[in-house]
C-alpha cells in the first residue's frame with residue numbers, strides 16, 4: 548500500500564512509496580483504511596528533529612477512516628465502523644489515568660518505539676505510534692474512536708489533534724472566563740482553535756498575533772476581535788488592557804522567545820497557557836522575583852489538557868450546533884502525491900490546515 552516516508556531525521560521531503568505494509572495486527576489491534584489526515588505542525592517538528600521520533604517513519608497523527616478488521620478481544624469497534632485516530636489513548640490503569648488526567652497517560656506513546664510498518668528496505672515507524680500518511684494503519688483498539696455518521700472524515704481528522712488541542716487549552720486548561728481579555732500568539736490550526744475556544748467561553752477581547760497576514764485575516768473570521776503582527780503586540784496590550792496585560796495569553800508556537808513575550812504580555816495574576824510543542828534544548832527563563840511577585844500562572848496544556856474522549860465529544864457537539872467552524876480550518880486539500888507541496892505551505896504559514904485525502 549501507499550505511504551509517505553521520511554528516510555532520515557532532518558530531511559524536508561517525504562517519499563511516497565507503494566511498497567509499504569502496516570504491521571502488528573493481532574489481539575487488541577484495529578486495522579483502519581485511512582480516508583483523511585490533517586497536516587499538523589508537530590509532523591514538521593518530528594521531521595526536523597525538534598520532537599523525538601525514530602526514523603525512517605511515516606508522519607501523520609491526525610487521521611480518520613474506516614475499520615477494516617479487528618483482532619481478538621476488540622469489542623468497541625468492528626469492520627465498517629467510522630473512526631478517528633487518537634494518538635494518545637488512555638490505558639485506564641496507570642497513575643495518571645486513575646487520577647483523571649488521562650491526557651498524561653504514556654501507555655500509548657510507549658508503542659512509538661515499535662515499528663508500525665515495514666517495506667523491503669526494513670522496518671518503518673509511525674509518528675507517535677500512528678503514521679496516518681498511509682492508506683492503512685494498525686493501531687491499538689484505544690486509538691480507534693468511533694465517530695458519528697454526520698461527521699465528515701476530514702473534520703474528524705482535525706478533532707484527532709489540532710482542534711482538541713486548541714479548544715481544550717482555552718476550555719479545560721486556562722478555563723477562560725466570560726468577559727476576559729485574551730491574546731493568542733500563533734494562529735495556525737491550533738491557535739485558531741484556541742481563539743474559537745476563548746470565544747465559546749465568552750471572552751470579551753481576543754487579540755490574534757501572527758506574522759502572516761492571511762492567518763491574521765483568518766483569525767478575524769474565527770472570532771478574534773483584532774489581529775496584529777508580533778511587532779504590534781505591545782501596542783495592542785497598551786490599547787486593549789491599558790497596559791496591564793491580558794487576562795490570558797496562549798503561546799501556540801513552541802519557542803522560548805515567544806513564551807517569554809507571552810509571559811510579559813500576561814497581566815499580574817493572569818494566565819500564560821503554553822500550547823506549542825517545543826525543543827528540549829530551548830530554555831524558557833523567568834527570574835525568581837517576577838515569578839513570585841507577579842503571581843502569573845504558567846499553565847502548560849498537552850493535547851487539550853482534559854479527558855480526550857470527552858473533549859472529542861464536546862468538539863462534535865459545538866460543531867453540530869454551529870458554535871465553532873471546523874470545515875473553515877481546511878484551507879488546502881491535497882492527495883498523498885502532493886504531500887511535499889503541502890509541507891512547504893505549512894512551513895511558510897500559508898495553510899491553517901491541509902487535509903490530505905488518502
Ligand SMILES: [Zn+2]
Pocket residue numbers: 637638639640641642643644652653654
Ligand atoms: Zn494510563
Ligand SMILES: [Zn+2]
Pocket residue numbers: 587588589590608609708709
Ligand atoms: Zn498534532
